Amino acid sequence: MFGSNVLDIAIGLIFTFLTVSLIASTVTEALSSAMSWRANTLFEGVKKLLNDQNFTGLAVDIYNHGLVNSLSSGTATAGTSPPIKPSYIDPKLFASALTDVVNLNPAQTLTELKASISTVQDQQLKDVLNGIVDRTNGNFSQVRDEIASWFDQSMERVSGSYKRKTQLWSLIIAFVVAVALNIDTVKIAATLWDQPMLLKGISPQPGATAQQALAQLEQLKLPFG
Structure with missing residues (x-):
């Protein structure tokens, strides 16, 4: 049970960090294009x-x-x-x-x-x-x-x-996004520990855009924002 909870928390945190990473890379690419x-x-x-x-x-x-x-x-x-x-x-x-x-x-x-x-x-x-x-x-x-x-x-x-x-x-940009969205790793981990069923809503879609990933993260009702 303990090991399963730890694995679930790890999956949830990885999904959260990947979402932030996707947002950061999208913004960086847009900035790179705008600034040539x-x-x-x-x-x-x-x-x-x-x-x-x-x-x-x-x-x-x-x-x-x-x-x-x-x-x-x-x-x-x-x-x-x-x-x-x-x-x-x-x-x-x-x-x-x-x-x-x-x-x-x-x-x-x-x-x-x-x-x-x-x-x-x-x-x-x-x-x-x-x-x-x-x-x-x-x-x-x-x-x-x-x-x-x-x-x-x-x-x-x-x-x-x-x-x-x-x-x-x-x-x-990833740091700014994390601060702007108030992403607290400790709070998210604690929430996932107490409410493991939240992870049932995680289903990463290949090729998802930053907006889609963020929308899915918001649907999980994790403590951020």
Whole structure:
């Protein structure tokens, strides 16, 4: 009996916490969308990748390229954040855009590819592209694949930064929700101990929205709010 009650309380608390978590994640996602966190984080990542923090060089051309930023008019100006920024860039499309911007094409020989790369202003980026051309012996298809792989690996670190930011905000929002709803773990546990039949109303629905989960929690008459 004792073990059964403890298990019931654990189930009730888990459902309560999952509801708060769902509310927090929904609010975080809405905030992320409204504030364009994903697009802005990607924008900063691309600028760092191209060593163009001031947005005055290759990053401008990349963000004006139709393959990368198809929804924009392609008229972003140097030093000014683009009015429209994509929230995701396909690595292969980035590679194609970069080869276009640097004027690399399949018809070029190894020497001609390096001549085009020599026009790149940033020395580190120039070394990266020359290294890719050397490793692939000037095979354009392989050059593009390596650029895509380089971009993809770099964006994994950017993705990690974005996840840490959203996790922090989810934690903050979850705390605010818990305080706003006056969710007291001790009181809820005590109520479930005294009234185990309340758990009969718990039936989590897969894919339930935050509003649906909160409504179900309210129906249980638990001490919160």
